[in-house]
Amino acid sequence: MTEFKIHNTYGNKKEVFIPNDPENIKVYACGPTVYDYAHIGNARMAVVCDLLIKVLKEIYPRVTYVSNITDIDDKIIEAATENNTPIEELTNKFSKIYNEDMLVLGVQLPDLQPRATQHIDKMINLISNLIENDFAYFTNAHVLFSVKKYSNYGKLSTRTQEEQIAGSRVEILEFKDDPADFVLWKPSEDDQPGWESPWGRGRPGWHIECSAMSEKTLGLPFDIHAGGQDLIFPHHENEIAQTCCAHKFNKPQDYAKYWFHNGFVTVEGEKMSKSTGNIKLVNNLIKSIPGEVVRLALLSSHYRQPLNWSESTIKQSKNTLDRYYRFLYDTKDQETNEKKIETTSNKVLDALCDDLNTSLALAELSNILDNKNNQTKSTTKTQLLCAGKILGILGESPSKWLGYEDQGEKFDVSLIDKLIQDRIKARNNKDFTLADSIRIELNNMGIEIEDTQQGTKWRKK
RNA sequence: GGCCCGGUGGCAGAGUGGUUAUGCAGAGGACUGCAAAUCCUUCCACGGCGGUUCGAUUCCGUCCCGGGCCUCCA
DSSP: OOOOEEEETTTTEEEEOOOSOTTOEEEEEOOOBOSSOOBHHHHHHHHHHHHHHHHHHHHSSOEEEEEOBBOOOHHHHHHHHHHTOOHHHHHHHHHHHHHHHHHHTTOOOOSBOOBGGGGHHHHHHHHHHHHHTTSEEEETTEEEEOGGGOTTTTTTTTOOHHHHHHHTOSOOOTTOSSTTOEEEEEEOOTTSOOBOOTTOSEEEOTTHHHHHHHHHHHOSSEEEEEEEGGGIIIIIHHHHHHHHHHTTOOSGGGTEEEEEEEOOEEETTEEOOTTTTOOOBHHHHHHHSOHHHHHHHHHSSOTTSOEEEOHHHHHHHHHHHHHHHHHHHHTTTOOOOTTSOOHHHHHHHHHHHBTOOHHHHHHHHHHHHHTGGGSOHHHHHHHHHHHHHHHTOSOSOHHHHHTOSOOSOOOOHHHHHHHHHHHHHHHHTTOHHHHHHHHHHHHHTTEEEEEETTEEEEEEO
């Protein structure tokens, strides 16, 4: 069996992946808080996790992938108030858009997509358990987790409590026993959403939902817990503390064995932020850029490295895909055997099995094409499609991708045909000035001309 | 202040103790009336300084620079 290696944030090194149960790999990824459109950073997490799942599925018979939707949160409450929209309407709208946008990027839906508001009972149970066992305390209408009660607190993010205090940027609530303690349950005002609980009407803190939903949907322990790099602290650290204490586990691995975190996206070299106004929304990008281009761009650097989003990244990804689609177009009549994984496309899988080395995988993909004269076209095509399938690319119709098909856009096809005929006549008459001016005219219409052995072809640029 | 991660050719971006990453761009050539596409050839590299070594871009130390986290954040 192929060996899969994964960088584990817990321990901070690459490890050979050894599943808890090889018959069913269980993965949980912290999903979006749905109060706005997803940005390219959200998409990176979704695409990278999607790739992780695709690779695991190549190796293991069954993979269960859970990724939640956070649909109760102070930011959501704020956004709902601002837009004068009921919370449920807002979260339904943006979770639907999130899934639609991710689908365009070739991201498959998780097997389960639990919502926080549907697991309040489970959260209340967990919190009660933590209070009963003296890991948490009730004060001033809040339930707080007592960080000092968990000896492994800080192990994931490799920081000690003293270090955090040195930073002195921890929110100080008057009634906290310890500044590092975090909220499990907080009271809701009458105009805020809330649920009845042993501690009065209120709502959960942010971290408890993932502890509740991951346990409920996957059982413990599960194999991989994923999310963005910024979630390492405090979110995942707190999840570990809650779950481990509730179950009297000591080691974080008893909750989840491997901790998988993707790096950030910057935009033209700068961090994405609302203040600089450079947040790239997926919903906008896919209006002008094919989803596959966005996906490939997001996979062009290693998932733990920072990724710079720029015009040239997009352009390169587009060029790369065009090259593959041209080959697929030229070989559109070739039979393929996609069930058969050929040697070279295995190299793509091998690269991905080394902690998702997408850069190397894409280099191997390129090698498949470079090797095309040493083997049958059918073999090359098969290899390309197999590799593309794992990467989640090359799934479109080549003629549509390259613009040879009418894509429902308003082109005057009869005019184009007439101009092409005029140009052919001009060329036959060796009137190249006229021929070139017709080509420029077509170009200005967004049409590119290709003179091939089979005659003149046109495509949408 | 603490913790973590990086610094590779014009750009993007892997990897390795001694041998070509890869893509785009550039140069030359084939093809073409010219283009486009395709193919062939080719230039360009490992932040600074020490150390280990027969040999380091790769290991160690140190310095400089950049990014992230420590508060909500993918």
